[in-house]
Amino acid sequence: MTRETAPAPVNLRDFEPAARARLDPAHYDYFAGGAQDEITVAANEAAFRRHTLVPRILRGQGAPRLEVTVLGESASMPILLAPTAFHRLAHPDAERATARAAAEAGVIMIAAMLSTVTIEQIAACGAKLWFQLYIQPDLDFTASLVRRAEDAGCRALVVTADSPALGRNERGDRNRFHDLPPGIHCANMEEEGKVRQVVLSPDISWRHVDWLKETTSLPIVLKGVLHPEDARLAVEHGVDGLIVSNHGGRQLDTVPASLDRLPLVAEAVGGTVPLLLDGGVRRGTDVVKALALGAAAAAIGRPALWGLAVAGQAGVERVLELLRNELANALTLCGAASPADVTDGLLGGVAWK
Ligand SMILES: Cc1cc2nc3c(=O)[nH]c(=O)nc-3n(C[C@H](O)[C@H](O)[C@H](O)COP(=O)(O)O)c2cc1C
Numbered sequence: 001m002t003r004e005t006a007p008a009p010v011n012l013r014d015f016e017p018a019a020r021a022r023l024d025p026a027h028y029d030y031f032a033g034g035a036q037d038e039i040t041v042a043a044n045e046a047a048f049r050r051h052t053l054v055p056r057i058l059r060g061q062g063a064p065r066l067e068v069t070v071l072g073e074s075a076s077m078p079i080l081l082a083p084t085a086f087h088r089l090a091h092p093d094a095e096r097a098t099a100r101a102a103a104e105a106g107v108i109m110i111a112a113m114l115s116t117v118t119i120e121q122i123a124a125c126g127a128k129l130w131f132q133l134y135i136q137p138d139l140d141f142t143a144s145l146v147r148r149a150e151d152a153g154c155r156a157l158v159v160t161a162d163s164p165a166l167g168r169n170e171r172g173d174r175n176r177f178h179d180l181p182p183g184i185h186c187a188n189m190e191e192e193g194k195v196r197q198v199v200l201s202p203d204i205s206w207r208h209v210d211w212l213k214e215t216t217s218l219p220i221v222l223k224g225v226l227h228p229e230d231a232r233l234a235v236e237h238g239v240d241g242l243i244v245s246n247h248g249g250r251q252l253d254t255v256p257a258s259l260d261r262l263p264l265v266a267e268a269v270g271g272t273v274p275l276l277l278d279g280g281v282r283r284g285t286d287v288v289k290a291l292a293l294g295a296a297a298a299a300i301g302r303p304a305l306w307g308l309a310v311a312g313q314a315g316v317e318r319v320l321e322l323l324r325n326e327l328a329n330a331l332t333l334c335g336a337a338s339p340a341d342v343t344d345g346l347l348g349g350v351a352w353k
């Protein structure tokens with residue numbers, strides 16, 4: 001009897017059903033899901049579909065170079081791994097596998113504070129790391145996390161600012177998935193044998209950003225910026241970079257697509273700080289569109305988790321390789337020599353709904 005095997009994924013979207021087949025359904029739902037009606041989850045990908053590209057011809061540029069430098073950190077391409085919690089739910093090697101894949105691919109991994117192995121263990125895997133922080137109301141504890149991230153070699157702090165509370169994930173309610181399974185915990189939150197409860201606090205404010213500036217000399221990147229006025233305030237408060245993000249549609253539902261907010265944020269900051277974008281990036285052409293609308297680089301969340309669930313380190317590597325190949329192909333077809341060569345002159349406007 002011949003055993004049928006599923007065809008190997010040929011693009012990032014193919015990884016999702018392959019991952020779903022391997023994951024506990026409640027864990028799949030945790031990764032895939034968003035807030036409430038998941039309108040923003042769908043909007044993120046739809047925004048990329050609406051934008052058109054108009055390539056330039058006969059430019060004779062040769063193969064594009066993909067390398068970029070973001071906040072002084074070089075990367076092999078303008079794609080980062082967005083911070084995502086609880087990789088141990090996807091694969092036993094957890095964040096270590098993801099970090100090894102990032103190291104292999106030469107991309108920056110934004111390590112989540114809520115990782116299931118410690119930041120020191122992640123750092124030992126050799127990737128270029130930034131550390132994502134949910135500022136905890138206990139500032140002594142927050143400062144201790146910052147010190148650990150610095151000592152582990154993280155080169156920037158990514159402060160998630162869109163989470164004064166947890167978004168309402170109804171898939172989690174239906175699955176009664178409210179706690180990590182036994183044996184899996186937030187490793188960075190462990191203190192003297194006990195695991196601290198993470199606090200997503202509505203009391204966090206610009207005052208805390210000021211405090212963080214005093215506490216660390218690392219660049220501070222604010223994640224979850226959608227309003228141009230907040231982008232201006234961030235620059236005023238000395239923030240070094242912004243991630244235009246709606247948290248993958250997992251916080252406030254019916255927020256617009258990240259891509260649709262990017263031009264407004266870009267206009268507000270006027271090139272003073274680098275912008276990154278995440279939410280719905282699934283194709284090389286999506287990355288080109290993000291660059292054209294003002295981002296220095298784009299980040300992927302769920303696709304890396306799907307790769308991790310399918311084949312651990314090798315799966316994340318494959319996801320990054322597919323995206324790299326697509327980006328190189330898209331830049332070549334656009335007549336662009338590098339990410340820096342991408343301007344809004346390549347955009348043909350919003351052509352269809
Ligand atoms: C399962 C999951 C866990 C996440 N955990 C975090 C987190 O701990 N901190 C954070 O700032 N963002 C977190 N995010 C949001 C991502 O950093 C990112 O904004 C989002 O996934 C990008 O959208 P995409 O998944 O469509 O690529 C998480 C997203 C997912 C899907």
Ligand SMILES: CC(C)CC(=O)C(=O)O
Nearest residue numbers: 085114163166200247250
């Ligand atoms: C446990 C959550 C706060 C992690 C997160 O940011 C998310 O699941 O989107």
